[in-house]
Amino acid sequence: EIVLTQSPGTLSLSPGERATLSCRASQTVSSNYLAWYQQKPGQAPRLLFYGASSRATGVPDRFSGSGSGTDFTLTISRLEPEDFAVYYCQQYGSSPRTFGGGTKVEIK
């Protein structure tokens, strides 16, 4: 099973700042099948990126995804108030498909 470790657990930042979230896999993620999701309190998650760097429909371009192999990054260039949420990575290339434990981006 591929274990995804997300860091940091919590990121305290102010609106307008840059956020950098890490997702590290215990083994190579097949075909870079790595996705990122955003979840706000009381809501279902929303797909942001797939294939490590392909933006899902409707995702603002202040969000970017990068990485390959075992190291992946989600970057938010300038935080907007609506970006404060929990972010999860998921590998969907190998069975069992797994999620990381999440990074909470909170307002400082």
Added chain:
Amino acid sequence: EVQLVQSGAEVKKPGESLKISCRGSGYGFTSYWIGWVRQMPGKGLECMGIIYPGDSDTRYSPSFQGQVTISADKSINTAYLQWSSLKASDTATYYCVRHSYNSGWLFGYWGQGTLVTVSS
């Protein structure tokens, strides 16, 4: 517009059975994998399994194989998640999901979630 509408919250006792539902609309129901994701209280996300309603091909994550049953009725565009004997540890929010971007386990659409509480 793609929509996944789930059945309402449930409160059950340990040992009881339960079947929750998810109705898909706004797309060809038989042409997309539909599945379930568990989120235990205050915790992260877990893939449970997926089904292809067109031919009922069903795949389970190993942790959930034998613990739940995923099914679909394509005549009414509805997928189901069922338990034969609930445990307290089944208390969670369950999300119905639909695949996107050519991978059955990549979830581009989510239902609103069904909270299942199992308590004596």
